Amino acid sequence: MTDKAVRIELAGVSWEAGGRPILHTVTARVEPGETVGLIGPNGSGKSTLLRCAAGLRAPTAGAVRYDGQHIGGWSARRIARRVAFVEQTPEAESDLRVDQVVALGRTPFRDRWRGLTATDDAIIDAALERLDLGELRTRPWRTLSGGERQRAHLARALAQRPWGLLLDEPTNHLDIRHQLELMELLAATGQTVLVALHDLTLAARYCDRLLLLHGGALVAAGTPEEVLTPDRLREVFRVAAEVGRDGLGNPAVAYRGVSSRDASDTCEDTKP
Numbered sequence: 001m002t003d004k005a006v007r008i009e010l011a012g013v014s015w016e017a018g019g020r021p022i023l024h025t026v027t028a029r030v031e032p033g034e035t036v037g038l039i040g041p042n043g044s045g046k047s048t049l050l051r052c053a054a055g056l057r058a059p060t061a062g063a064v065r066y067d068g069q070h071i072g073g074w075s076a077r078r079i080a081r082r083v084a085f086v087e088q089t090p091e092a093e094s095d096l097r098v099d100q101v102v103a104l105g106r107t108p109f110r111d112r113w114r115g116l117t118a119t120d121d122a123i124i125d126a127a128l129e130r131l132d133l134g135e136l137r138t139r140p141w142r143t144l145s146g147g148e149r150q151r152a153h154l155a156r157a158l159a160q161r162p163w164g165l166l167l168d169e170p171t172n173h174l175d176i177r178h179q180l181e182l183m184e185l186l187a188a189t190g191q192t193v194l195v196a197l198h199d200l201t202l203a204a205r206y207c208d209r210l211l212l213l214h215g216g217a218l219v220a221a222g223t224p225e226e227v228l229t230p231d232r233l234r235e236v237f238r239v240a241a242e243v244g245r246d247g248l249g250n251p252a253v254a255y256r257g258v259s260s261r262d263a264s265d266t267c268e269d270t271k272p
């Protein structure tokens, strides 16, 4: 679906707020065309890391590189020509129609004084179709449900024709069909994808690799099988869980419940 995919590198990225460290020297790479899931409990730093990767937050130490180029000092327009970011709670474009929201994805490529070209229109139509929004295209934004808004923001991101997609919990408002469709779409784009997810089974099934954040530090990186172990789920998420395959052979996490033990304990209670 795209000719180009970007390599996104985080090289020792740290970020502080009010003197409090939020991210601690995170080093990770998302290779061109890879779908990488960013997982971790509430407050572990996923959104902060994505905002650094999208150039919206300047790291207090370290660097973000796209295809080896340090993006510090790049304009928002230059970044948006390379990478699209869908935030967790996107701002409400209350007076716009859905197709106008999606058309905003063409802004980085448009001459300020010119309208949309036929190519822009075709790209917008394709993005609306991909996100199942054809029938909603003329609806006022404010009338959309949460899931419809989320899909419209994803369509806007696709309309950017980016080389990389950064997505912060893009499935949290979606029904199960649209969750599966979205994850399949991400896997099929050919673009580089870094996606924060809370649903570990979805992450395990659709991501090539996972990055696990805990307290602002990267504590594990690897394939879903390597990262999602019962010990880690207990230490980091404080749940007792089994990791295996579902009836269809897909990777799945089965939760026994919250873990009652300290993170420092062994994992005897997760054994059958």
Ligand SMILES: Nc1ncnc2c1ncn2[C@@H]1O[C@H](COP(=O)(O)OP(=O)(O)OP(=O)(O)O)[C@@H](O)[C@H]1O
Binding pocket: 017, 018, 022, 040, 041, 042, 043, 044, 045, 046, 047, 048, 049
């Ligand atoms: N501007 C800020 N000022 C102070 N603290 C901040 C700021 N931004 C983020 N934080 C804190 O940094 C930590 C990480 O926040 P972040 O939103 O990155 O976590 P997250 O993993 O995305 O969480 P969630 O799963 O709940 O969305 C949290 O404790 C949050 O309160």
